[in-house]
Amino acid sequence: MLVPVVLVGYGASVGGAAAAALGLAAVTAACRVLLRRSERNASRPRPEAAGEDRAHPAHGVGTGARGQTGGAFGHPPGE
Numbered sequence: 001m002l003v004p005v006v007l008v009g010y011g012a013s014v015g016g017a018a019a020a021a022l023g024l025a026a027v028t029a030a031c032r033v034l035l036r037r038s039e040r041n042a043s044r045p046r047p048e049a050a051g052e053d054r055a056h057p058a059h060g061v062g063t064g065a066r067g068q069t070g071g072a073f074g075h076p077p078g079e
Contacts, residue, residue: 001025 003024004017012020 004021007017
């Protein structure tokens with residue numbers, strides 16, 4: 001890994017550079033696991049929820065938390 005070499009080159013201790021390398025390796029491993037899990041779940045077809053009405057979604061696009069369609073602070077868009 002290049003990061004520990006650069007850290008030591010800029011005056012960091014070897015122990016600190018080793019700790020940084022271990023931390024980066026752990027984060028990289030965790031990201032790989034999460035990415036593989038995400039890819040595996042994305043390849044599976046989603047089962048349709050029982051009783052779900054696709055014509056009337058629970059939250060429409062462009063509506064606020066209480067179903068308002070206004071712009072910022074309740075004003076109509078463009079004001």
